[in-house]
Structure formats: structure tokens, C-alpha cells
Amino acid sequence: MDSAYGALYVVATPIGNLEDLSPRAARVLAEAALVAAEDTRHSGRLLRHLGIERPLLSLHEHNEASRVTRIAAHLTAGEDVALISDAGTPLICDPGFVLVRELRRLGHRVVPVPGPCALVAALSAAGLPTDRFLFRGFLPAKGGARRARLDSLVARDETLVFYESPHRIRDTLADIASCFGERHLVLARELTKTFETFLEGSAATLLETLAADPDQARGEFVVMVAGAPPREGEAVTLEGEALLAALLAEGVGVKQSAAVAARVLGGAKKQWYAQAQALKDAQA
Template identity: 55%
Template sequence: MQTPGTLHVVATPIGNLGDLGARALEILGSVDAICAEDTRHTRQLLAHFGIEKTLVALHQHNEDAQAAQLVSRLREGQSLALVSDAGTPLVSDPGFRLVRAVREAGLRVSPVPGACAAIAALSVAGIPSDRFAFEGFLPAKAAARRERLAGLVGEPRTLIFYEASHRIEETLADLVAVFGERRAVLARELTKLFETVLDGDLASLQAQVAADPNQRKGEFVLVVEGAPEDADATLAEGRRVYATLCAHMKPSQAAKVAAELTGAPRKALYGGGGE
């Protein structure tokens, strides 16, 4: 009887190619095929290390369709690797449907740990790391983004977000409006040539990014301190309501209505202490 193969979930570098470990290289060189989000990107990575393998495109648009075929290949005894464009697969990337299908088929899935931008940023943030919540990318549209943030106002765990360069200013502005004065770290281009890690409160990060065009380029991880465990419940509720209303009316008017509805101080809601 044919021994089934293993699906190896392999983390790849987020920038510095030296972060690809020896075990990951061994696995990538030994499997029968590699499932990749962007085969062109992965082919370049493999070429750097002198590895030639069959690549299978696996992304959000074809994952369900590919899963059954890949499970069949594993049953036939082939071993496969799953990689994303950068970092640990399934962390804000496709892959969980394939992993679930393989596990439901009773086949082995084995992790090959390595780089992860969220964890890398948390490790250098100097913000409580014993409990944290990874939120990935916030919604692209302003109203939905503020609504999502409003639901996180009272979250006591450290929050980790990913963000793209063309939205970083808008996201920082929304964080200031919704969370007020919170300690935060903005990690940019981690492990790459132009890596920077800015810290301070949210307003100071917003100012630093606005003042330096270079700080608006690249890939970003935002680490934001959670709400104090003893945070004033009225203020937290006021900020949640304010953020929701901001999607439908001017901030000054939203603050007035939110204050009337919740009893929270209006000045504490409007930009964390505006007019």
C-alpha cells in the first residue's frame, strides 16, 4: 500500500533571504511540488538557492478547486510544500482551505517555522506581548475601517495590523480618531534595506509619516497598545459610537451625538481632545 505524502507548510523570508533556514531549504529541495501564491515570485526565490521544482499556483481564487487535486497527489505518495509570497503561509495569506482539506482527509500537515512580519514587529515593539490579537489588514473603505476599529476600542490585548503604503496615512488618522492617545509602533520594510521602526503615541506616528515621504513607502506592520484593563467603560463606549457615526457625519457632529448618547466627554472623543 502506498504511504501518503506530507504537506509541509514552509515559512519563507519577509525580506532578508538569509532568514530562510536550513530545514526549509531541505524541504523545498526534496518535495515533489511546491504550492505557491505567486509562482513567479517563488521561482525567483528558489532560483536564488539553486532549487528547481514544479510549482502549482494556489491563491484565493482557485484554492477550493485545487485542494481536491492536491489531496489526491498526497494520497498517491507525493510530498508537497505550501509557501506564500513572504513569511508564514495562512497569516493574511491563502492556504487554510487546503490545510483543512488535507487534515480532513486524514493526511499529515507539518509546519516548517520561520519569518512572520507580525511576530517580528511585536518582538521589537516594546509593547506588552503576553497577549495580543492579530487583525491583519483593515477594510480598504473608510467607513468599514472605522467600524472595525470601533469594535476594538475596548480590546485590552495588544493589536497587530498589516497595512499597505497607499492607505497608511488614512489608517493612522482613523486610529488617532478612534483610539485617541495610545502607544504604538510602526514597523516598515522589516528585515529589508530600508527597515525603520517608529514608536510613540498614535498622533506622533501620524505626524512622523506625514513629514517624511520615505515613511509612506513599503510594507507596514502596526502594533498598538490595548485598552487599559481598567479603562473607563463610558469613554470606551463613547469612542466606539463616535467611530461608527463618523462614517455618516462630520467628526465634530459625531462627537456631539456620541457624547449625548453615552455620556462620554465630547472633547475626549473628537480626535482624542480636539475642539
């Protein structure tokens, strides 16, 4: 923090377990001239726990735009500012986007201090594919809009990730059951806290679980839905791509690989040739 101009540090804070705060995050908070916080009362308790006394400035969705000038003035004066949310990584379903966008537009440095994030923590332990996922934050509160949003996502083949509150989790699961049928789900609740729980099954099964044990409906949720299975034609294409890739890796030529794929899986040699050539070009 020795630049002639200050920087905005976007600091991730614990989502439950206070031991998850990194030493770097604690140092940045202790050295910042100002800490911009979503809820100063909540963040004040965190800072006191850490033995840190810093000026706090509220920054939430209703006043964020008006805070840009004040924070920019601190940076111009060579003072560093830390941005934190109530829990987890700022900007991920939390305030901060407007501030970061405008400070970058003004030429100020914005520095991430990575750490806890509920969606990443949930995915890491859910057992669902994580090579591709689609995070859609909170679903709409009203049933009609929520079902419309879910309907628009039914065909997506990535793992779908949502946040949900305890008072809407049952309605959300009912709508997922209606839209997605027996698709596999994982619910992560109270992450890193004493009652952290992962529940899995179809939406209908999970509704039964919550009905049998109302305590399982408490806390904040990360809802993860398995991606849509490939349609029949897509499955053949994926199988063919794997076969072609294996043949090419063994040094088999494009023409010969296409002939093998056509013989094993069917289809026109011309199409297999084009796919094999595209794979070879991608490997070059």
C-alpha cells in the same frame, strides 16, 4: 519524507532577508515533488536563488478550492508537497486555509516548517506587551468600515496588531487617532530589509512623521497599538490580586490574606476571601 503517504509541508519563507530561510525549509523545498505557491513567478525567483528546480503550482485565493483534489492525489501517491506564500508563513493573511482544512479532513498529514512571520517579528522588537495580543490582519479598505472595526476594539486590553499597505497607512493612522486618541502605537516597516524602521508615538505624532518624511510611508507595515489601560476598578482588582498572590506565596492563610487586602485596599472581606480562595485553588 519517507512515509508511505506524502505530507503537505507548510513552509515559512523570508519576509525580506533571504538568510532567514532555515536549512530545514530549504531541504523540504528541494525534496518536495511539487511546490504550491501563491505567485509562481515570485516563488520561482526564490527557488532559483536557492538553486532548486521543482515543479510549481499556483495556489491563490481564487483557485485554492480547486487545487485540493490535485494536491491530495500527489499525497496519496506518496509524494510530498510544499506550500509557500509570497513571503512569511502561509495562512497568516495568505492563502492556504482551505487547502489545509480539506487535507486534514481527508486524513492527510500537514507538517509545519516554521520560520519568518511579520507579526511575530514586529512584536518581538516593538516594546509592547506580548503576553496577550489580538491580530486582526488587514483593516477594511473603506473608511466607514475601518472606523467601525477600530471602534469595536477600543476597549480591548491586549496589544492590537494589524497589517497595512503603504497607500492606506495615512488614512489608517488618521482613523486610529480618531478612535484611540493618544494611545501609544508602534509602526514596523520593511521588516528584515535594508530600510527596516520602527516608529512609535501617538497616531497623530506618527502622521506628522510621515508628512515630514514621505519615505517613511513606503513599504509594508505592521501596526501595533497598545491595549486599553485598565479602568479604575480593574486597577484595584489587579493590585489586590498581586497582593493576595504574594501573601499566599509566603504561606499566609486565605482568611488572613483577605483581611490584609481589605485593610490595605478597602472593600469587603467576603469578596477578598473569595478572590484569595480562587487563587489558592488555582495554585493547587
